[in-house]
Amino acid sequence: MIKTDVIIVGSGIAALQLARHLQEHLNVIIITKNKVKDSNSYLAQGGIAAPVGVLDRVELHSRDTMTAGCSHQDEDIVKNIIKDGKRIVEYLIHDGAPFDRNGEGHLALGMEGAHSMARILHTGGDQTGKYIIEYLLSALTEKIRVVQGEMVYELVKNDRGHCCGVKTKVEDGSIRHYFAPHVVLATGGAGSIYALSSNAPAATGDGMALAFQAGAALSDMEFIQFHPTLLSMGGTSGGLISEAVRGEGALLIDDTGKRIMEGVHPQLELAPRHIVAERINSERMNGKTVYLDITPIQDFEFKFPSITKMCENHRISLSEGKIPVTPGCHFTMGGVVTDQEGKTTVKGLYAIGEVSCTGLHGANRLASNSLLEGLVFGERLAHHLIGAVKDGASCTAVYQKPNNRGDAPEIPFDPAELKERMMRDVGIIRNEQRLKKHLSWLKAQSLSYKTDLDQLSQGEIQTYLMWVVSTLITQSALLRTESRGGHIRADYPAENNTDWFKRSILLINENHRLKVVQNEQHQIEIYA
Secondary structure (H helix, E strand, O other): OEEOOEEEEOOOHHHHHHHHHHOOOOOEEEEEOOOOOOOHHHHOOOOEEOOOOOOOOHHHHHHHHHHHOOOOOOHHHHHHHHHHHHHHHHHHHHHOOOOOEOOOOOEOEEOOOOOOOOOEEOOOOOOHHHHHHHHHHHHOOOOEEEEEOEEEEEEEEOOOOOEEEEEEEEOOOOEEEEEOOEEEEOOOOOHHHOOOEOOOOOOOOHHHHHHHHOOOOEEOOOOEEEEEEEEEEOOEEEEEOOHHHHHOOOEEEOOOOOEOOOOOOOOHHHOOHHHHHHHHHHHHHOOOOOEEEOOOOOOHHHHOHHHHHHHHHOOOOHHHOEEEEEEEEEEEOOEEEOOOOOEOOOOOEEEOHHHEEOOOOOOOOOOOHHHHHHHHHHHHHHHHHHHOOOOOOOHHHHOOOOOOOOOOOOOOOOHHHHHHHHHHHOOOOEOHHHHHHHHHHHHHOOOOOOOOOOOOOHHHHHHHHHHHHHHHHHHHHHHOOOOEOOEOEOOEOOOOHHHHOOOOEEEEEEOOEEEEEEOOOEEEEEOO
16 A cells, blocks of 8 residues: 555656656656556657747637637637647747757747648657657656556545545556545547557556546547548558648548549648548548658658658558558547646546546647647646645545445457447447447446456456446437537538537446436436
């Protein structure tokens, strides 16, 4: 049994930013189920969006964010996050963060989809995440304890309902307990519950499922962003082809050389991601192959070294100037509901980064806003925790394992099957028939929200948590009877502003049942 002041679950940009700001004030333990660099943040090719250019302004960046998110957000929340992000990025620039610069020594600001001007800061061309994570890691001192290879599988609450610790499963099957008055989920998104994904394999929505199991509210889980351009390897993906490639001038063409975005959107290849992804998917469904034509880009290998290496590893010749692409799951806009400091609806529990739903992204995330969000909320939550009163010291004395759970189950399906079903039935284009089919399959599994996980292995626990997240996404997607942003319904192809404008679907685990609340006005109990 280990006690500390703050437990951070996860090791991406939000987690490390938080730890960096806390280390001189509180005792902190970071717990990650794999290695500390096994995160989406580390893999991020795209950069950090911030209005630091001479002609750029917070208002312009906010407007682009609202447009990409289909105005599903609160404009004041968006503006305040962008404003804080601008200040933080300017500090990082002054502090010597290794952002790319042009031949004249100025910041090399890039262009990406749905942005009205160049405002993307990159590092190492297409290796922004790697360099920023290493920069943040280098700023940590020995005061931060990092625990690797342990999977958090349960959030512990005391008799007042406050979250005050976690249980972890070690690779050898043993269980460890950690206690703290403040527990922070920074576990990333759920992209890897889809067969085609740009995400790190570990990004399977653990934190979302853990928060749900602990009674925290989740929201907007139907909004899943599919990145338009993953390297296509037939039925699989070889990795992400950054949007920055299109920002540098690459064109989307079919196998006859025809540009597929002409007449689809005024911004062509740089239209919002859901529009580009839907167009590529439509072409592929019609039997065509879609390519990125990179011939307009000079010095491609120098500008995009990691993409070049990825293509070489998969024997894609860049000399022909064409990279085959396919859409794949990229980002989860919804997640654990938080306030503007990162507090969830469960006292003592916090969420930052992609695992959270802060109100920034809306129905579709603006490119390169994710790393910015992680930096902002890592700092915001740190300020809150430094000033917070410790409230949870009695947790270890009162905590007892609940005795109302069932027997430890066998996981009745392979995770690969779930991923394929999610891609087919809850993927880029959805309809009622397929959503109901997948929901029926999920309910048919011998699992419940009160399943005892103590006797399961790390892999089995991860598969169970994937089942929970898959249920939340599918149920939300079935209930939202419109198309908006990353949620596209073939049977409801238009936005329905009468019934759904700025309305969210909240998901709450109430006495081991899924309760759905639409903007705290319409409550429907769903049994799953």
